[in-house]
Amino acid sequence: MTIASERTPVLELRNITLHYGSVEALHDVSIKSYAGEVIGLVGDNGAGKSSLIKVISGVNTADSGEVIVDGVRRHWRSPHDSMAAGIETLYQDSGLAPDLSIGSNIFLGREKRRSGLLGRLGFVDQRAMEKEALEQLARVGITIPATQRTVSELSGGQRQAVAIGRAIAWAKHVIVLDEPTNHLGARQSAEVLNVIKSAREQGLSVIFISHSLPHVLEVTDRIIVLRLGRVVRDAPTSEFTVESLLGTITGLNESTGS
Amino acid sequence: MSTSVDALVTTVKSQSRVRRVVTNQQFVLFVVLIALILFFASRNSLFFRVGEFSNLFTDFSGLVLIALAETYVIVAGGIDLAVGSTAAVSGVVAAGWIQPLVNHGVNQAVILLVGTLACAVVGALAGGLSALLITAFDLVPFVATLVTYSVGAGLALVISHGAPVGYNPGAIYWSASGIGMITWLVAIVLVVAVVLGVVLHLTVYGRYNFAIGSNEFAARAAGIAVRRHLISVYVLAGVLAGLTGMFFYIRSGSGAATTGVTNSANLVAIAAVVIGGASLTGGVGRWAGTMLGAAVLTVVSDGLIFINVPPTWIQVVVGALIAVAALLQSFRRRSRRVP
Numbered sequence: 001m002t003i004a005s006e007r008t009p010v011l012e013l014r015n016i017t018l019h020y021g022s023v024e025a026l027h028d029v030s031i032k033s034y035a036g037e038v039i040g041l042v043g044d045n046g047a048g049k050s051s052l053i054k055v056i057s058g059v060n061t062a063d064s065g066e067v068i069v070d071g072v073r074r075h076w077r078s079p080h081d082s083m084a085a086g087i088e089t090l091y092q093d094s095g096l097a098p099d100l101s102i103g104s105n106i107f108l109g110r111e112k113r114r115s116g117l118l119g120r121l122g123f124v125d126q127r128a129m130e131k132e133a134l135e136q137l138a139r140v141g142i143t144i145p146a147t148q149r150t151v152s153e154l155s156g157g158q159r160q161a162v163a164i165g166r167a168i169a170w171a172k173h174v175i176v177l178d179e180p181t182n183h184l185g186a187r188q189s190a191e192v193l194n195v196i197k198s199a200r201e202q203g204l205s206v207i208f209i210s211h212s213l214p215h216v217l218e219v220t221d222r223i224i225v226l227r228l229g230r231v232v233r234d235a236p237t238s239e240f241t242v243e244s245l246l247g248t249i250t251g252l253n254e255s256t257g258s
Numbered sequence: 259m260s261t262s263v264d265a266l267v268t269t270v271k272s273q274s275r276v277r278r279v280v281t282n283q284q285f286v287l288f289v290v291l292i293a294l295i296l297f298f299a300s301r302n303s304l305f306f307r308v309g310e311f312s313n314l315f316t317d318f319s320g321l322v323l324i325a326l327a328e329t330y331v332i333v334a335g336g337i338d339l340a341v342g343s344t345a346a347v348s349g350v351v352a353a354g355w356i357q358p359l360v361n362h363g364v365n366q367a368v369i370l371l372v373g374t375l376a377c378a379v380v381g382a383l384a385g386g387l388s389a390l391l392i393t394a395f396d397l398v399p400f401v402a403t404l405v406t407y408s409v410g411a412g413l414a415l416v417i418s419h420g421a422p423v424g425y426n427p428g429a430i431y432w433s434a435s436g437i438g439m440i441t442w443l444v445a446i447v448l449v450v451a452v453v454l455g456v457v458l459h460l461t462v463y464g465r466y467n468f469a470i471g472s473n474e475f476a477a478r479a480a481g482i483a484v485r486r487h488l489i490s491v492y493v494l495a496g497v498l499a500g501l502t503g504m505f506f507y508i509r510s511g512s513g514a515a516t517t518g519v520t521n522s523a524n525l526v527a528i529a530a531v532v533i534g535g536a537s538l539t540g541g542v543g544r545w546a547g548t549m550l551g552a553a554v555l556t557v558v559s560d561g562l563i564f565i566n567v568p569p570t571w572i573q574v575v576v577g578a579l580i581a582v583a584a585l586l587q588s589f590r591r592r593s594r595r596v597p
Contacts, residue, residue, distance in 0.1 A: 057479065059478065059479060078478075078481060078483065079478065079479050079480065079481045080481030080482075080483075081481075083480075083481050084481075089479065091475070091476075091479055094473060094475050094476060095475075095476050095479060096473065096476055097468070097469045097472035097473045097476045097477065097541065098472055098473060098541070099468060099471070099472035099537075099541035099542050100465075100468055100469060100472055100541075104465065104469075108469055108476065108477070108480040108482075109477075109480030109481040109482050110480075110481075111462045111465055113462065121461070122457075122461040122462045122463055123460050123461050123462075124460065124461060124462055124465055
């Protein structure tokens with residue numbers, strides 16, 4: 001056992017099993033993540049990565065198993081519950097509402113209301129949201145010229161910047177990033193990796209899902225490999241190379257033993 | 259934090275101000291509306307009489323609530339084909355329920371309030387049926403509301419036996435009273451319309467409506483109770499259709515199964531929304547657009563009659579209007595897209 005195990009994990013999943021109809025997406029999956037640590041979650045298509053993060057974020061509910069945050073057993077009835085517990089998730093390609101402004105997207109589900117009676121009637125304070133959205137993005141190192149612009153008017157890189165900025169700005173404990181470097185150029189990807197490193201410095205627990213193995217090896221402290229819904233390897237990143245990681249993902253170096 | 263993500267950010271070319279105004283659907287519609295009024299007035303000077311404007315407001319009021327109902331539904335990414343027959347069935351049911359009160363000479367204000375409540379309840383039930391089929395049985399909105407449309411139209415015929423239900427001359431009398439060209443009935447409808455606009459654009463409820471229509475998954479992942487919201491939207495649409503049923507009851511003094519059905523009010527309402535610049539894929543639409551769309555359709559329908567165009571041609575003109583509006587929207591979307 002490593003030193004890390006003496007600390008309380010900020011997020012722990014115990015024996016998670018999830019079915020979609022008769023298909024078993026996750027089988028007895030247990031993982032722990034700690035503050036100030038970046039975990040790489042890798043696996044082939046259909047290995048269960050997206051299913052696992054949907055269990056973490058409350059989009060899906062596991063058939064059995066436990067979700068434990070800061071030592072407390074939790075049950076998510078909806079994504080709202082996990083967000084309230086300080087867990088933010090960046091979904092692959094689909095986390096933003098393209099027809100809403102950048103500011104509205106940053107505050108989606110957390111709209112600021114006007115003060116007094118109007119606020120109680122549900123009136124939103126759009127001006128304050130646009131202003132604070134700029135500040136929040138700037139705080140995590142992202143500058144966007146005008147937040148009133150709708151997301152549909154942004155380039156792919158800009159959308160990703162807004163999505164990452166939103167997740168990091170709100171995350172208190174855990175941030176889950178599903179393929180954040182997808183569709184990005186080399187330079188933009190490097191910047192995203194820098195944002196991940198600074199999230200770790202802030203003391204967040206980061207769960208990073210990617211098909212880009214060099215990115216995973218560069219930025220993570222520990223790598224969890226999923227195959228066909230099971231955890232097949234959970235080890236410090238230093239124990240992997242691109243080749244051995246690829247072998248573990250595909251299962252090709254199973255017979256040789258690793 | 260020290261990291262900079264400037265590399266992720268490339269400046270978006272902003273389009274010229276002139277182009278932005280010209281491609282603004284509401285602005286174009288406003289110009290079209292004024293032009294239409296001037297055109298009809300130039301062809302027939304009687305068009306400018308107070309009486310004709312009063313008629314325009316009244317016809318507009320019969321359309322605007324279901325058009326706004328349709329705006330909420332379409333912005334949320336759905337469609338509601340049921341609003342026309344919901345108006346019919348609620349008018350017929352309410353007319354039957356309140357006729358005993360009319361016969362007993364109960365105060366007209368009480369009768370109309372009870373009738374309004376009854377229409378709202380029947381409308382809510384119709385909207386609830388659509389919502390149930392969509393959220394619990396996963397039917398697509400088009401099919402689910404087609405079911406509600408058929409059930410509503412059928413029940414309206416069954417209940418009314420194809421004849422007007424009830425007779426309330428007091429309601430007709432009241433429907434004509436008001437100040438100048440605005441009757442009390444129209445004034446009430448306009449107040450409801452304004453409230454709907456405020457809720458759509460200034461409140462959290464309206465914001466969720468846009469978010470769900472724009473990207474349902476993003477809305478769900480952001481913690482929005484999507485299912486509950488969609489149920490409320492279809493029920494709201496049903497209530498507004500019910501109120502429209504009551505509107506026509508008050509104007510004619512009876513409930514009729516033909517209300518909103520024979521004139522395909524559901525399609526006219528959708529046309530108003532589309533002309534107003536909303537996107538049928540959801541997430542895009544404006545209250546002002548629908549108001550102007552409904553106004554343009556009202557002025558065209560009434561104005562063509564005024565200059566002796568056969569009513570049969572009106573639908574052709576409406577079709578052309580929808581085509582122009584849709585083309586304008588597609589042009590605007592292309593001009594805004596970032597390469």
